[in-house]
Amino acid sequence: MQEIVIQKPEHEEIQAEYASAVGQANMLEIATVEQHGAGLECLKRLKRAQKMVVERLEPLCKKAFEAHRGLTELRADLLAPIKHAVRILNGKLDAYEKEAKRVAELVSRDLPITVAPDLADTAGVHKRKTWYVEVMDICLLAEYVGRNPDKAHLLLANTAALNKMARAQQGALRIPGVKVVCEEQRIAKSA
Numbered sequence: 001m002q003e004i005v006i007q008k009p010e011h012e013e014i015q016a017e018y019a020s021a022v023g024q025a026n027m028l029e030i031a032t033v034e035q036h037g038a039g040l041e042c043l044k045r046l047k048r049a050q051k052m053v054v055e056r057l058e059p060l061c062k063k064a065f066e067a068h069r070g071l072t073e074l075r076a077d078l079l080a081p082i083k084h085a086v087r088i089l090n091g092k093l094d095a096y097e098k099e100a101k102r103v104a105e106l107v108s109r110d111l112p113i114t115v116a117p118d119l120a121d122t123a124g125v126h127k128r129k130t131w132y133v134e135v136m137d138i139c140l141l142a143e144y145v146g147r148n149p150d151k152a153h154l155l156l157a158n159t160a161a162l163n164k165m166a167r168a169q170q171g172a173l174r175i176p177g178v179k180v181v182c183e184e185q186r187i188a189k190s191a
Contacts, residue, residue, distance in 0.1 A: 004067045006060055014056060018049030043188045051190035 025046060030039045100117035107115045135141055145151050157178075166173050166180050173180045 021045040047188040047190040
């Protein structure tokens, strides 16, 4: 098996390169035009530091991601025939158990006692019931939640779609239960 080695960079060395800008940002008071200008310059230095960290670590992150993806694909390839065989075998076992139960029920009809199906008992193998739901009608579910507000946790808002609508319509978006928020962000070029 191929060995995957990813060298972790010395983070203290990277931190040392931007520590002064971080310290200055933490200590900076902005109460005058000059201090405001110094704050904007400090912001540019912090953006350069941010870019430097990303540039230094991105190749390592990419290698780690590619290694993870490769191993995940290999795992899936190795597991695929095993999972397929398990499905086939479970189908055969289920068919046998169904027939054994049918025969036991037929025999039990003619006897004063119930006959158990003739099944093997193997240590470490058992059946487990797993319960889950399939949402058949989202509108009916939403109606139910509307009548039972304590069940609001059953619905999950599609915030990606709502955010797309908010960006397109900006302040004009009106949907009951949804608040449009406009947040300003200061952008500083790192170069």
